[in-house]
Amino acid sequence: MKSIIIASTSTLHGGKYLEYLLPTLESHFKNCKTILFIPYARPSGISHDEYTQKAKEAFSTINIEVKGIHEFENPQDAVKNAEGIFTGGGNTFLLVTQLYKNNVMQLLSDTVKNGTPYLGSSAGSNICGLSMQTTNDMPIIYPPSFQTLGLIPFNLNPHYLDADLQSKHMGETRETRIKEFHAFNTIPVLGLREGSWLDVKGDKITLKGDLSARLFKQNQEAQELEPETDLSDLK
Amino acid sequence: MKSIIIASTSTLHGGKYLEYLLPTLESHFKNCKTILFIPYARPSGISHDEYTQKAKEAFSTINIEVKGIHEFENPQDAVKNAEGIFTGGGNTFLLVTQLYKNNVMQLLSDTVKNGTPYLGSSAGSNICGLSMQTTNDMPIIYPPSFQTLGLIPFNLNPHYLDADLQSKHMGETRETRIKEFHAFNTIPVLGLREGSWLDVKGDKITLKGDLSARLFKQNQEAQELEPETDLSDLK
Helix, strand or coil: CCEEEEECCCCCCCCCCCHHHHHHHHHHCCCCCEEEEECCCCHHHCCHHHHHHHHHHHHHCCCCEEEEHHHCCCHHHHHHHCCCEEECCCCHHHHHHHHHHCCCHHHHHHHHHCCCCEEEECHHHHCCCCECCCCCCCCCCCCCCCECCCCCCCEEECCCCCCCCCCCCCCCCHHHHHHHHHCCCCCCEEECCECEEEEEECCEEEEECCCCEEEECCCCCCEEECCCCECCCCC | CCEEEEECCCCCCCCCCCHHHHHHHHHHCCCCCEEEEECCCCHHHCCHHHHHHHHHHHHHCCCCEEEEHHHCCCHHHHHHCCCCEEECCCCHHHHHHHHHHCCCHHHHHHHHHCCCCEEEECHHHHCCCCECCCCCCCCCCCCCCCECCCCCCCEEECCCCCCCCCCCCCCCCHHHHHHHHHCCCCCCEEECCECEEEEEECCEEEEECCCCEEEECCCCCCEEECCCCECCCCC
């Protein structure tokens, strides 16, 4: 049975890395002594080792060991044998490129669908959708495809940000960007604000955290969804 | 001789479409009765016709006619025969996809390098660089390549936005995103704030407008460049 946490962000303002999620993660990964960390998204360009160290420190507080996928000779074996898997945030274009390059995109999808507990944050959450086409990231590298894990039957926009009505900036708002996506795509997009996450247990998808999330569907007005909303039928 | 205006934005807060640039454009397109408009970037998903109408209205105030590239049977002939060319903003992924699909990317580059006056704003400016990899836009469509016109020997980030130090949002700042680009790419990136533009005359590139621009180079501290800075040697 699928068991997945899909978080908008790893870190809340003023908090430590993963801190707000630790009680949830303790239960989510309760059967894991060690989890596999996928550091491919490299936020700010930090190295795989540096990034893995950060994950190690956070998980050590709940007595879970962390090993980076780059520490294994064979990344496919690392995914297959993992007790649990965490993909961290950073640049989604880079993450997706590396998942394809290391031939683990399909395998990761199959593995998580078969029940290995998974945590994604930010870019690691973006890839849980059908495609990475609603990422906020810069296209710093050209991935072989925009298709992602498809663990849920819609797309995500993590770090969802409401338009600042006081702003004099003329760049597109997040909502406008998602509207542009829907000029060409029918997939629903869930804007997950920082502090929100999705809890996936089997086919049941539930919105968690204190904030509402914003749901965008093609040719429809956007809609606010309250915490604990059941999203199992969204597609 | 190349003659190009590369604008961060089409519109300033509180102003009309292209209004702040019209005196510059009157001189830039002084030998043109009609210019070709490339509406492929479709901001907010508006149609080619709607978008072209918007450009027509702005240019009518300086007595220049506008014809959309989609109104021609053969887009290549439209580019070849244009007296002047304007590519509007919107989604850069869509714009680049359409330029490749209509087989005009290389031709447009050659035509502008050979002296046809060009105006780009936002996405239409992004494509003037070596690649579209420092766009702010969402990857709503998968382009065949990220390579763009290469009219200047560096990349641009239009609508450049300084980090809001008061913000509690944890998504990456623009500067962090560009830093991620430089983890993999050596191309300099110029962050052009709204109201700034580059004036290109032959090999001379000059920063115009009232604001400074922010220059990012791999492994170097970012640098503020004052208006009228000569960027001809930047590469």
